């Protein structure tokens with residue numbers, strides 16, 4: 001049976017695609033963004049056991065060198081996540097696609113569909129294909145939120161089942177992308193063009209980090225591509241916030257409202273009609 005590493009399931013979300021949706025967050029990401037707010041989603045738990053003593057409720061235990069988390073004892077204080085030096089969490093469940101579908105079935109009368117996010121969900125491509133096949137048979141729409149690191153042209157079976165993609169474009173400049181994201185943006189940019197060209201690009205997201213990212217260039221170039229295919233594709237400009245971030249950006253300022261409006265103007269001038277600032 002197909003299983004995946006699931007960090008969290010939010011029964012109802014209105015910010016993860018069209019309408020009310022169940023959002024499923026998978027564990028594991030191949031990026032290492034300097035501004036990541038959820039670094040505990042990056043790696044699969046290495047079973048080192050460090051977090052066991054950090055837990056005030058005895059909710060984490062080790063058996064045969066595997067670490068187990070007891071949801072019923074957990075108060076979600078996140079002391080375990082703070083103790084982990086592996087950008088991971090013991091609060092990750094290995095779930096089958098049937099487990100998820102059983103849970104989603106409870107919410108079905110109230111949702112349009114499911115959105116799978118991460119981490120980077122396409123790293124568990126076969127799991128997604130199995131999950132989406134079952135969700136589709138229930139009449140639910142299926143969206144993914146992706147960092148765009150894997151070539152969607154090579155994921156045809158997944159794309160066929162996928163109603164839309166929310167794509168992060170962090171930096172058009174590859175040297176900045178490599179420096180602050182720790183990964184090449186080649187596939188991100190080719191996916192931006194390809195997904196828009198086949199009508200599967202639901203939304204593009206850019207986190208605006210003042211000073212260290214070339215935000216103006218990224219917003220301009222993304223907007224030009226959106227305009228080329230469909231000016232009504234939504235472009236979400238997200239204000240950087242330092243809550244929960246690691247490293248040097250812990251006290252980095254958020255962009256001002258004025259700067260966000262300037263970026264929105266750049267996007268509008270380059271043809272975008274559906275821009276939101278969050």
Ligand code: SF4
Nearest residue numbers: 055074075077078080
């Ligand atoms: S979040 Fe849960 S498992 Fe983690 S330390 Fe707190 S009680 Fe223990």
Ligand code: SF4
Nearest residue numbers: 045046049051084090
């Ligand atoms: S969550 Fe982190 S600290 Fe806890 S066992 Fe896994 S790798 Fe070790």
